[in-house]
Amino acid sequence: MRKVLVGLFVLSSLIAGVCFADGDLDMDLMQNIEDLNKSLSSNLSLKDAKASTADAKELNRLFITVExxxxxxxxxxxxxxxxxxxxxxxxxxxxxxxxxxxDAATDSATSLSRTCRTCHTFYKKE
Ligand code: HEC
Structure with missing residues (x-):
């Protein structure tokens, strides 16, 4: 079991090493964006103004870092x-x-998700 764990650790550091090479984006940042984007669309469908605004503000801040x-x-x-x-x-x-x-907010959220995919098509290595 221990060996497997060590192996997994080595493997994941290798993967991380490859991703971080040449100043790549921090994966935690994108994972955060992913979680917030999901939370935002569910909060919008629940019409929860407070939670939607909080998610959108946090996304705004993270996209400044991406930029x-x-x-x-x-x-x-x-x-x-x-x-x-x-x-x-x-x-x-x-x-x-x-x-x-x-409705308008949901339309913008749909465009936002499309923008994620557009950027990934060009810049995300598989
Ligand atoms: C301006 C470009 C850009 C935009 C916009 C963008 N991403 Fe990314 N994203 C990337 C890049 C580049 C990577 C790969 C990072 C790397 O390989 O270093 C990535 C990786 C990811 C990953 C994989 C992270 C992992 O741990 O494997 C997720 C999930 C993700 N993005 C979600 C999103 C979501 C959701 C949005 C929109 C709300 C979004 N991204 C918008 C550029 C972008």
Whole structure:
């Protein structure tokens, strides 16, 4: 059992090592974004204004970090633009929710999820 655990640990550090090579994105950051994005869509469907706003604000903050990452990396204008677009969409969600427009907020959340996929198509290595 111990051996298996050590093996798993070595394997996962190897994988992490590959992902972190050449200034790649922090995987915890993307995992956080993933969790928040899921939480946001369920809170929007529950019309929970307080929780939706909290999720969207946190996503906004994390996309600032994503944007900084790609600005620093250079040669990734498309990713910088997609980070900005994601940030703008979180602001649209916050604005719509505060006006009690949950349909509009849900539309923006759908666009946000599409933006995730667009960026992954270009920049996420399998
Ligand atoms: C501007 C580009 C960009 C945007 C926008 C983006 N991602 Fe990512 N994401 C990446 C990159 C790049 C990786 C791979 C990181 C690496 O390989 O270093 C990644 C990886 C991930 C992963 C895998 C993490 C893991 O632990 O394996 C998840 C999950 C994820 N993103 C979710 C999301 C969600 C959900 C959104 C939208 C709400 C999103 N991402 C938006 C660039 C982006």
């Amino acid at each position: 900084e990452h790609f600005v620093k990396r250079g040669d990734a204008q498309n990713a910088v633009d997609l980070s900005k677009k994601s940030k703008d969409l979180t602001v649209e969600i916050i604005t719509a929710v505060s006006a009690n427009k949950f």
